[in-house]
Amino acid sequence: AQSVTQLGSHVSVSEGALVLLRCNYSSSVPPYLFWYVQYPNQGLQLLLKYTSAATLVKGINGFEAEFKKSETSFHLTKPSAHMSDAAEYFCAVSDSAGGTSYGKLTFGQGTILTVHP
Amino acid sequence: EAEVAQSPRYKITEKSQAVAFWCDPISGHATLYWYRQILGQGPELLVQFQDESVVDDSQLPKDRFSAERLKGVDSTLKIQPAELGDSAMYLCASWGAGTSGYNEQFFGPGTRLTVL
Numbered sequence: 653a654q655s656v657t658q659l660g661s662h663v664s665v666s667e668g669a670l671v672l673l674r675c676n677y678s679s680s681v682p683p684y685l686f687w688y689v690q691y692p693n694q695g696l697q698l699l700l701k702y703t704s705a706a707t708l709v710k711g712i713n714g715f716e717a718e719f720k721k722s723e724t725s726f727h728l729t730k731p732s733a734h735m736s737d738a739a740e741y742f743c744a745v746s747d748s749a750g751g752t753s754y755g756k757l758t759f760g761q762g763t764i765l766t767v768h769p
Numbered sequence: 770e771a772e773v774a775q776s777p778r779y780k781i782t783e784k785s786q787a788v789a790f791w792c793d794p795i796s797g798h799a800t801l802y803w804y805r806q807i808l809g810q811g812p813e814l815l816v817q818f819q820d821e822s823v824v825d826d827s828q829l830p831k832d833r834f835s836a837e838r839l840k841g842v843d844s845t846l847k848i849q850p851a852e853l854g855d856s857a858m859y860l861c862a863s864w865g866a867g868t869s870g871y872n873e874q875f876f877g878p879g880t881r882l883t884v885l
Contacts, residue, residue, distance in 0.1 A: 656811075688876075695773070695860055695876035696812070742811050756825060757874065759811030 654679045654745045658760035666768050671730040673763045675717075675743030678724065685726040686744040686757065687717055696742065702726060713737070738767045771795045773877035775861050781883045787849035790880045794843070794863030802874065803836055803846050804860040812860055818844060851884045858882075 659674040677683055684703050688696040700711025707719040717728045726743060743760040774793040782788050794801050799820050804812035815834065817825040820841040829836065833852070838844040848855055861877040 661809075693778075693879070693881065695862075695878045697876070698873050701873065744811070756814055756817065757812075759813070762809070762811050 654683065654747060654758045656743050656745050656758055656760035658741075658743050658763050660763055661761060662764045662766065664766040664768065665733045667735055668732050671715075671728070671733045671737065671765065673728040673741050673743075673765065675726045675728065675760060676724050677726060677743070677745045679745055679747065681747050684746045685717075685719060686746070687711065687715070687726075687728050688742045688744060688759075690740045690742065690762075692739075699728070699741075733765075733767045735767050735769065738765055740764045773861055773863055773875050775859075775877035775880055777880055778878060779881045779883075781885065782851050783885050784853055785850040787847065788851050788882065789848075790846045790859050790861075790882075792844045792846070792861030792877060794861070795865055795875055798863035798865040798875075799841070800864040801838060801844050802862040802864070803844070804862065806858040806860055806879070808857070815846070848882075851882075853884050856882055856884045 655678045657676045665671055686701045687699040689699050690696050699715050700709045700717055702709050702719045710716045715728055715730045717726050719726050740762045742762050744757040746757050773795055776791050780788055801818040803815045805815050806812040815829045816836045818838045821838050834848055836846045858879045858881050860879045862874045864874050866872055
């Protein structure tokens with residue numbers, strides 16, 4: 653079974669400050685890892701994904717995440733927060749890249765990011 | 770860019786009534802997912818289709834929920850009868866190539882269900 657734990661249900665930063673959202677996973681097979689963003693009353697948008705290539709993954713909107721197998725972590729970072737980054741962020745794990753092998757996403761509980769002016 | 774369509778966006782119903790949600794995936798996407806997202810939690814997979822076949826419905830409460838994708842294109846999720854605990858966002862997603870060239874799940878805007 654796979655699972656994801658997001659540490660901190662709420663994170664608050666000042667505009668221009670570093671954003672760090674934490675994600676730890678559990679998987680019995682080499683995982684595929686994803687970060688999604690969700691704005692109020694909208695669906696999820698993929699920020700980035702790790703699929704066993706480079707351990708440092710760059711995504712959209714200046715976000716990146718580093719896969720650390722020894723720590724079973726996939727933390728999301730952004731050097732400088734912008735007001736438009738305020739949203740809820742979800743980390744997810746799958747045993748495949750999705751679609752084939754019945755690739756199923758297991759999501760964490762989510763982290764709400766607040767950005768103060 | 771093509772999008773996953775869902776309707777209605779919002780639905781308010783009374784307990785014991787029947788409700789239905791519709792999803793139209795991105796054209797050509799064979800794999801379709803329905804998720805339920807309870808407020809304050811991450812999405813949870815209810816059912817996954819490959820074309821018209823169900824490949825995973827292990828988390829679908831089959832006594833009251835049903836899902837179909839008759840022609841392997843659009844899909845309907847039904848709840849009958851609705852219960853108070855069914856209040857949630859219902860998300861549809863389909864899987865296929867994105868603008869990056871890699872396959873990913875594309876999510877629709879969701880249907881927000883409120884059961885009174």
